[in-house]
Amino acid sequence: MxxxxxxxxxxxxxxxxxxxxxxxxxxxxxxxxxxxxxxxxxxxxxxxxxxxxxxxxxxxxxxxxxxxxxxxxxxxxxxxxxxxxxxxxxxxxxxxxxxxxxxxxxxxxxxxxxxxxxxxxxxxxxxLETMILSVLNHDTAVASAASRMSNAAGGRPLAEMGSRRTHEIAAVAAARAAAVAGFTATSNLEAGMAYGIPTLGTSAHSFTLVHDTERQAFEAQVAALGEDTTLLLDTYDVDTALRTAIEVAGTRLGGVRIDSGDLGIQAAEVRAKLDELGAVDTTITVTSDLDEYAIAALAAAPVDSYGVGTRVVTGSGHPTAxxxxxxxxxxxxxxxxxxxxxxxxxxxxxxxxxxxxxxxxxxxxxxxxxxxxxxxxxxxxxxxxxxxxxxxxxxxxxxxxxxxxxxxxxxxxxxxxxxxxxxxxxxxxxxxxxxxxxxxxxxxx
Amino acid sequence: MxxxxxxxxxxxxxxxxxxxxxxxxxxxxxxxxxxxxxxxxxxxxxxxxxxxxxxxxxxxxxxxxxxxxxxxxxxxxxxxxxxxxxxxxxxxxxxxxxxxxxxxxxxxxxxxxxxxxxxxxxxxxxxLETMILSVLNHDTAVASAASRMSNAAGGRPLAEMGSRRTHEIAAVAAARAAAVAGFTATSNLEAGMAYGIPTLGTSAHSFTLVHDTERQAFEAQVAALGEDTTLLLDTYDVDTALRTAIEVAGTRLGGVRIDSGDLGIQAAEVRAKLDELGAVDTTITVTSDLDEYAIAALAAAPVDSYGVGTRVVTGSGHPTAxxxxxxxxxxxxxxxxxxxxxxxxxxxxxxxxxxxxxxxxxxxxxxxxxxxxxxxxxxxxxxxxxxxxxxxxxxxxxxxxxxxxxxxxxxxxxxxxxxxxxxxxxxxxxxxxxxxxxxxxxxxx
Known part of the structure; x- marks a missing residue:
């Protein structure tokens, strides 16, 4: 139910x-x-x-x-x-x-x-006044922001990941509104179940931290979710994590995620190293405080997909329509x-x-x-x-x-x-x- | 249920x-x-x-x-x-x-x-991560803004009226969070039922407009809700409405509401006229796009209570904590x-x-x-x-x-x-x- x-x-x-x-x-x-x-x-x-x-x-x-x-x-x-x-x-x-x-x-x-x-x-x-306005004002605000982010992303996939930054049930509506306006997936499982929106997500920093070493965390994730999973690189040191990731998962690793730092520079460095290690098909996802402007600024960076949280669910500065x-x-x-x-x-x-x-x-x-x-x-x-x-x-x-x-x-x-x-x-x-x-x-x- | x-x-x-x-x-x-x-x-x-x-x-x-x-x-x-x-x-x-x-x-x-x-x-x-963060980020953002508005209002009562400007279920949580941080009432009935928060509200402009004349609307409202109701003055002309209101309800009219215009000047004019007509206990509520700064700016105006919508339910510029x-x-x-x-x-x-x-x-x-x-x-x-x-x-x-x-x-x-x-x-x-x-x-x- x-x-x-x-x-x-x-x-x-x-x-x-x-x-x-x-x-x-x-x-x-x-x-x-x-x-x-x-x-x-x-x-x-x-x-x-x-x-x-x-x-x-x-x-x-x-x-x-x-x-x-x-x-x-x-x-x-x-x-x-x-x-x-x-x-x-x-x-x-x-x-x-x-x-x-x-x-x-x-x-x-x-x-x-x-x-x-x-x-x-x-x-x-x-x-019916209040109900109709509540729904339309909220969902329209989110979709209007999401549409700008879709434009900024060009053809690159965009995932909505903002559930934790908005009311727990509004989060489901926000995921739905973002999907209406071009987002390709959401982290929100209820939105996946209720509206058939594709869901995604693999791991957070806490997952790395609960293990004794980053290597053990990566090994567990690859064993559980397969080599095409996405590993999170920035718990300790991105360079070390990247090398460990490819050692653990091999060059067919699905993707890596970067969640802090200067995303454009990091993406370029990570891409170069992945290619050097032979992981040419491993994708790069970035997810740190993105909005339409940050997405546009990454257009020339070797980023394969974006995860957007706070700014899409709060309408990118305009939380109500x-x-x-x-x-x-x-x-x-x-x-x-x-x-x-x-x-x-x-x-x-x-x-x-x-x-x-x-x-x-x-x-x-x-x-x-x-x-x-x-x-x-x-x-x-x-x-x-x-x-x-x-x-x-x-x-x-x-x-x-x-x-x-x-x-x-x-x-x-x-x-x-x-x-x-x-x-x-x-x-x-x-x-x-x-x-x-x-x-x-x-x-x- | x-x-x-x-x-x-x-x-x-x-x-x-x-x-x-x-x-x-x-x-x-x-x-x-x-x-x-x-x-x-x-x-x-x-x-x-x-x-x-x-x-x-x-x-x-x-x-x-x-x-x-x-x-x-x-x-x-x-x-x-x-x-x-x-x-x-x-x-x-x-x-x-x-x-x-x-x-x-x-x-x-x-x-x-x-x-x-x-x-x-x-x-x-x-x-539990997402659920806990969703709830706390939303409710804390609203309460943090509401607390500033309570400070700005001094002892004057504040009502939360923003349901229509946020997700329909988030609205209930917003009413609750505002009440935690000093708001005295809400327009949201579900919040009244679920959390025992006092509710209020009388009429909108549509109510005046569905009647052939403003006088008929006021008569109907006073007949249905009593002379201590609050009449909305700014559908057509505030001066005329004020005179009609007192003619219809008498000098024991509960209150009047102003929802547009320069609220400070209007409140002073309305107060002077109410007093002149003998309606010295009739209160003045203002409700147009208020935030903590607008409330503070009305400190010297003869306003008896405030109704706050958009800005409290969206955290006054900071919709997530x-x-x-x-x-x-x-x-x-x-x-x-x-x-x-x-x-x-x-x-x-x-x-x-x-x-x-x-x-x-x-x-x-x-x-x-x-x-x-x-x-x-x-x-x-x-x-x-x-x-x-x-x-x-x-x-x-x-x-x-x-x-x-x-x-x-x-x-x-x-x-x-x-x-x-x-x-x-x-x-x-x-x-x-x-x-x-x-x-x-x-x-x-």
Missing amino acids: SVLTAGPQTSALLTDMYELTMLQASMQSGTAHRRSIFEVFGRRLPAGRRYGVVAGTGRVLELLQDFRFGADQLRFLADRRIVGEDALDYLREYRFTGTVRGYAEGEVYFPGSPLMTVEGTFADAVV NLVYKLVAREGEPGPDGTAEWVSVAKTSAAKGSRGGRKQAVRVLDSGIATEEAIGIPQLPADLDDGRELLVDLVRDGEIDAAFTGAEGVRRAQERHAASVAELPRTARRLQDGEPALPTVFYTS | SVLTAGPQTSALLTDMYELTMLQASMQSGTAHRRSIFEVFGRRLPAGRRYGVVAGTGRVLELLQDFRFGADQLRFLADRRIVGEDALDYLREYRFTGTVRGYAEGEVYFPGSPLMTVEGTFADAVV NLVYKLVAREGEPGPDGTAEWVSVAKTSAAKGSRGGRKQAVRVLDSGIATEEAIGIPQLPADLDDGRELLVDLVRDGEIDAAFTGAEGVRRAQERHAASVAELPRTARRLQDGEPALPTVFYTS
């Missing part, structure tokens, strides 16, 4: 209290049942970033499946008098029956891109004929304003290269209609599209990410601070 | 793969059963910080209770050939039977402080008489070196004010023995001390935090970058 998919559990209280007090108060005024559209978007990218990468969409759908209020939750809400009887009755029966559309997971995005829209009654949609979930449209009072009009709504505060209304989004392409993020409110002009449509159906009348979840969802998101990044102008892959790679243009009609 | 305490689940695969390949290889060489001591410490504090706050200790103990390898986990490990039969047999029976000592949760710490030591066989202790888990001592080969000597061990790389050996730690006090973090390897000189002992028993021979877990653990950690911060010299509470408030002094004997 996985900690992520275990039996009787629910995501329903992973929420800010005000979602439920708003439910209560909207039942009071009768607005709880107004059809509403909430939209997830980011007002801006983190400073200097050229694009962001949507991630977590599949996990939102997985959590939506478990979004139920059980007896324990209802008792807690009643005991603390957070909501009254009518709201408790509503929550007891809660099933999301609305519609969710959004950017496919792995898609790139820009300021104002409508990443996800949730349509249902106000009550149905408001109680700052996405918001805003009511953009709702029905008004029904007229004499019983039908209600949709009303676009938005907060009017200058600093935190948002654009009301239902939206359409396409990526405009010119000879296969993206030139514009075009957002129509509610629709785009006819001559823009041949851009690539960005909003896909994720949940239709409560029916979740399972193809976006689980290991299959990750696989599809990886493909989407690779295709979408390939479509961007070359400036998008620059690491230097700059403007978003595409302008977001709003068309109101 | 809580998502955190649900039935058949386990924390065992929340781990880096190499912990298990090291287990496998150490069984090969016979070192798996050597008694070992692993130590958790930080080489340095985040740049400029005066002290850190240990948090997550209680959660480590809670997860340790569930650290079991079930049928699904073992099948995954076998299918992927991560370990062989002998290691699978060992993991099937795995129960931690060793001893854990450490700083009490809520305690402050400095570079080199031995925050936690795990003593058991190499096998028993190595498989960068704590490490290192083997510091282990038994050697047994001699002819069958007894084995303890051997201090340490990696000798210059940049990432560590101090081997079992340790004792006391905080030296002078007239009740802390003056030094004294670490003895293995013991302190006799004349330092009257400092405050920092290492407490958390797990003895596999028996977890339940007083450190659950809501009781949080309550004790809050007391420990308050007492330990009070004991620090005044410079420790400065927000400006500087050196650690206490020197860490190592005594070897």
Whole structure:
């Protein structure tokens, strides 16, 4: 049983209290049942970033499946008098029956891109706010950083190894988000089990230290894991360790890992010595405090693969994507004929304003290269209609599209990410601070 | 059933793969059963910080209770050939039977402080590495930031409201860590249910927007939640909203919240108008992108309480504590008489070196004010023995001390935090970058 998919559990209280007090108060005024559209978007990218990468969409759908209020939750809400009887009755029966559309997971995005829209009654949609934002803000932050690292690594394999530097369950989501954005493996076993991501890892310094000599440690590792294992060189002295490694494992040793020091210089020295000893196919992995800039700086070094920890799981300086979930449209009072009009709504505060209304989004392409993020409110002009449509159906009348979840969802998101990044102008892959790679243009009609 | 305490689940695969390949290889060489001591410490504090706050200790103990390898986990490990039969047999029976000592949760710490030591066989202790570091690195990062915000807030109440800006389950741990370090409430309902932390929250801008007028929204909220509720003022125009609020709720309105704009100026204007209208007891809460510096800047403003989101759950610029888990001592080969000597061990790389050996730690006090973090390897000189002992028993021979877990653990950690911060010299509470408030002094004997 996985900690992520275990039996009787629910995501329903992973929420800010005000979602439920708003439910209560909207039942009071009768607005709880107004059809509403909430939209997830980011007002801006983190400073200097050229694009962001949507991630977590599949996990939102997985959590939506478990979004139920059980007896324990209802008792807690009643005991603390957070909501009254009518709201408790509503929550007891809660099933999301609305519609969710959004950017496919792995898609790139820009300021104002409508990443996800949730349509249902106000009550149905408001109680999902915190869960949806938590998942998307975290996973998108990690994937957006991971995508830059993938660009910096060129074709070299990248492994996510940051579990120990983030919350123990966030670590699983981080491994998944990094995989969406081009990482080829993770050290996290739960992520391997839950999402089918390849896992890797061999040994730490403690393994060398628990043995009386480095040679004994290497012998034990090769005996247990085979000659194609990766030996860690920098517990004592890298030169000595390298010679011992080849003596113990032979020239068919799989790889060596360097976890400290000046990685570029060390990699060159280690490569020269490995070649001198005849271990020409033994690979070099480096793993010490890497980020996209350090990876780029190693482009000319004879490094075969990278392991990235802290900086990928913490979003390389931007640990949250700052996405918001805003009511953009709702029905008004029904007229004499019983039908209600949709009303676009938005907060009017200058600093935190948002654009009301239902939206359409396409990526405009010119000879296969993206030139514009075009957002129509509610629709785009006819001559823009041949851009690539960005909003896909994720949940239709409560029916979740399972193809976006689980290991299959990750696989599809990886493909989407690779295709979408390939479509961007070359400036998008620059690491230097700059403007978003595409302008977001709003068309109101 | 809580998502955190649900039935058949386990924390065992929340781990880096190499912990298990090291287990496998150490069984090969016979070192798996050597008694070992692993130590958790930080080489340095985040740049400029005066002290850190240990948090997550209680959660480590809670997860340790569930650290079991079930049928699904073992099948995954076998299918992927991560370990062989002998290691699978060992993991099937795995129960931690060793001893854990450490700083009490809520305690402050400095570079080199031995925050936690795990003593058991190499096998028993190595498989816990990732889980322990994930929990402590995350929770300590949040508590260390939260403690600075508590200092900045003086006696004013602080609420944690950052759930939406971090992973959905990390959010629960973040709420808990903030509570340990002086926050008085959280918006996160799961944290309220799991750890007994007071929860709060009333409404967002969407609630105002789903109504035809702001007045109708306020009327509904007051009818549902009572006149002592907190009304959100900045959906349209703060002045108008304030007048409407008092007209609807009367002068006994509980509070108003401002979530955008120049908070200091706005708070002063709102306070003046509330007083003018006779609502002298109506409180003002501010909640827009606060961190410790913004809180300090509002010290002279008529603000009654703060809500902090992003910056507390992401550690105010330092989302991980960068704590490490290192083997510091282990038994050697047994001699002819069958007894084995303890051997201090340490990696000798210059940049990432560590101090081997079992340790004792006391905080030296002078007239009740802390003056030094004294670490003895293995013991302190006799004349330092009257400092405050920092290492407490958390797990003895596999028996977890339940007083450190659950809501009781949080309550004790809050007391420990308050007492330990009070004991620090005044410079420790400065927000400006500087050196650690206490020197860490190592005594070897």
